[in-house]
Amino acid sequence: MLTDYLRDIISRLPETPGIYKYFDKDGTLIYIGKAKRLKKRVGSYFFKTHHDSRKTAMMVERIADIQFTIVDSEVDALLLENSLIKKFQPKFNINLKDDKTYPFICIKKEPFPRITYTRNIVRDGSDYFGPYANKGMMWTILELIKALYPTRTCSFNLTEENIKAYKFKVCLEYQIGNCKAPCVGYQTEGEYLETIKEIKNILKGNIVEVKNHLRFLMVKAAEALKFEEAAVYKRKLELLDNYQSKSTIVSHQIHDVDVFSIVADEKFAFINFLKVANGMIIQTQTFEVKKKLEETVEELLEYAIAEVREQYKSISREIIVPFKLDLEDDKITFTVPKLGDKKKLLDLSLKNAMFYKRDKLEQYDRLNPELRVDRLMTQMQKDLRLKTPPKHIECFDNSNIQGTNPVSACVVFKDGKPSKKDYRHFKVQTVVGPDDFATMREVVYRRYKRVLEENEPLPDLIVIDGGKGQLSSAIESLTELGLYGKVPVIGIAKRLEELYYPDDEFPLYLEKKSETLKIIQQIRDEAHRFGITHHRNLRSKNTFVSELDAIKGIGKETTKQLLSELKSVKKIREATFEQLSSILGNAKAKLVWNHFNTHKIV
Secondary structure (H helix, E strand, C coil): CCCHHHHHHHHHCCCCCEEEEEECCCCCEEEEEEECCHHHHHHHHHCCCCCCCHHHHHHHHHCCEEEEEECCCHHHHHHHHHHHHHHHCCCCCCCEECCCCCCEEEECCCCCCCEEEECCCCCCCCEEECCCCCHHHHHHHHHHHHHHCCCCCCCCCCCHHHHHCCCCCCCHHHHCCCCCCHHHCCCCHHHHHHHHHHHHHHHCCCHHHHHHHHHHHHHHHHHCCCHHHHHHHHHHHHHHHHHHHHCEECCCCCCEEEEEEEEECCCEEEEEEEEEECCEEEEEEEEEEECCCCCCHHHHHHHHHHHHHHHCCCCCCEEECCCCCCCCCCCCEEECCCCHHHHHHHHHHHHHHHHHHHHHHHHHHHHCHHHHHHHHHHHHHHHCCCCCCCCEEEEEEEEEECCEEEEEEEEEEECCEECHHHCEEEECCCCCCCCHHHHHHHHHHHHHHHHHHCCCCCCCEEEEECCHHHHHHHHHHHHHCCCECCECEEEEECCCCEEECCCCCCCECCCCCCHHHHHHHHHHHHHHHHHHHHHHHHHHHHHHHHHHHCCCCCCHHHHHHHHHHHCCHHHHHHCCHHHHHHHHCHHHHHHHHHHHCCCCCC
């Protein structure tokens, strides 16, 4: 309800960027949002006649107070919104999450800093790099750093006073060349910090800068005839080249870019992030978002960008996204690529997001099959533009060869699975010759006339195997029965797997790997299989009967008796006179024998 108190607050809101906070009657913060124009955005919640989402309507009913903060730009609003959501975690705000706490590489804030890995960030001034979704890549980087730069691994307090007081002794790490023993003054703190500076460049992806420095030192050592020292630098360059070859090379023209993509369904969204530095992908991670208020993909992606860039401490000036976002910032460029290397990067990110989505949904489906059915039905309802989930689907297919033995099959799927007890065959009664349209008109009419007479439930969707012609024939029968418009009906054409709708000249093309199309294809193929099997059986039976009927003096009862005993015309043809005589008696046995054999019995 829009009270006078809330109306007064909304009237005083400025038309500037900012964030707004909604509180319930108990003073609990229930939602935080951002806006390009505060007054317009907040007012939109209250002045709508109805909300698209039941959850949004429920939240609006609970709003008792509004607070807001003005900022300079919408990007600033996005960052502030993200920070406050993480701090207060309001009930109706989305939460970006992944499966695990991924590890970071940490450079400790201490004299002669150690380099370690950790899953817990401690705000003690240390530098953290990551997180590393690929743990193998993290270990590769640590091994590279260890091979390039000897650093200490001990936990001694290496203050200047302790070193001068000779409180420490060299250890095995020094003896085997893994440390230069700063604990006893063999390496100065200045030299050590230069090493840390280069390590930080590697962790930031600035490998080119490190390689140039090493190449300079190698040449300098060679010019001074210090060939052993030059060989050490050469080996380090080779290690960096080897590490670089293991990385995913994108393009040396792309230097410092963040890439985001998103795929979503009714309840979840999956967002992939790629970090590119100096032409290489140095970080990648996919996040899962559970929708709270039917948020749009644009809103979800904007939230993810702020969250991920903060988590990865990214300061990239360019962000590649799959669609235009309503964000403006003088320091950041949002790019929606259409061609080239940046488009390939975006496609790679989208591929990762789609794989993660498929893997997650398969996990959910295994844990709770009922949820899978609900999810699948909801997705099919959305993809096929239906008013209700298609829990009961019926599909029709015709079978005939050169006009002989025309039959039609109706198969039934319930909750996305075959319901074989509900399958039906139809032997065509009113159609002469191979006329698919007339056959479809007859069987659809017969099927639903009987459904109406027996007061059986109608399907949620009728699928016709064929294009516009078969679909039009089915519609004629549904119209005659008064069912057109009450039951959705579509046709599926085999050539391009396009879906046809009544009164729509343009077909619908679904994503080839979509679950909806797979279910439609499965029910179409099952109808074809069921119809063909029945057609073959019928044709085979008719072939048998017609050949036996050609024997003069042998009637239907005798034919049934023979087929019952010997099972097939082939076995009847190969039977001995004695076998036939034992079944039919001598008189009829002679007629059958003489029909199939050139040697006649008189």
